[in-house]
Amino acid sequence: xxxxxxxxxxxxxxxxxxxxxxxxxxxxxxxxxxxxxxxxxxxxxxxxxxxxxxxxxxxxxxxxxxxxxxxxxxxxxxxxxxxxxxxxxxxxxxxxxxxxxxxxxxxxxxxxxxxxxxxxxxxxxxxxxxxxxxxxxxxxxxxxxxxxxxxxxxxxxxxxxxxxxxxxxxxxxxxxxxxxxxxxxxx
Numbered sequence: 001x002x003x004x005x006x007x008x009x010x011x012x013x014x015x016x017x018x019x020x021x022x023x024x025x026x027x028x029x030x031x032x033x034x035x036x037x038x039x040x041x042x043x044x045x046x047x048x049x050x051x052x053x054x055x056x057x058x059x060x061x062x063x064x065x066x067x068x069x070x071x072x073x074x075x076x077x078x079x080x081x082x083x084x085x086x087x088x089x090x091x092x093x094x095x096x097x098x099x100x101x102x103x104x105x106x107x108x109x110x111x112x113x114x115x116x117x118x119x120x121x122x123x124x125x126x127x128x129x130x131x132x133x134x135x136x137x138x139x140x141x142x143x144x145x146x147x148x149x150x151x152x153x154x155x156x157x158x159x160x161x162x163x164x165x166x167x168x169x170x171x172x173x174x175x176x177x178x179x180x181x182x183x184x185x186x187x
Contacts, residue, residue: 015184023181030174036167044163048102052094059087103156106163110155113162117148 063084121144
């Protein structure tokens with residue numbers, strides 16, 4: 001008994017599914033990037049609302065665990081209840097002050113990335129003696145420390161710039177992904 005046609009059909013089906021998945025992911029990336037570039041502030045507000053929504057759901061889940069889970073100890077239940085209240089309070093504050101919440105997130109990420117770049121530059125200096133390309137390692141370290149310091153000096157501005165770079169990257173990768181989907185193992 002020859003199963004070759006069935007195997008070929010299954011293979012074609014998998015290829016078609018991969019092709020569709022690549023196309024959908026590419027379109028999502030392209031649309032998200034375009035939204036960031038066209039309406040950066042509105043898109044950032046949507047991201048902030050999604051994060052606040054996550055906090056609200058996390059709060060409800062933790063409250064549910066604390067209330068309905070009878071197999072865990074009293075202090076664990078109290079911990080879940082407290083965590084649920086904290087998440088819900090954070091979500092409420094975030095939704096009530098969405099603009100300042102998003103600005104706060106941007107500043108936080110700007111500071112975080114700035115510190116990370118400075119640490120990366122310092123670590124590169126420590127690796128300098130073991131590196132086979134000392135000039136490139138030193139150049140990388142200096143650029144990383146300067147970029148991180150610049151980001152720390154103006155974290156909101158830096159976060160806004162990184163947001164636009166993210167938008168450009170998503171548009172570019174989205175277009176590439178859609179082209180890949182169109183050209184991928186045509187079925």
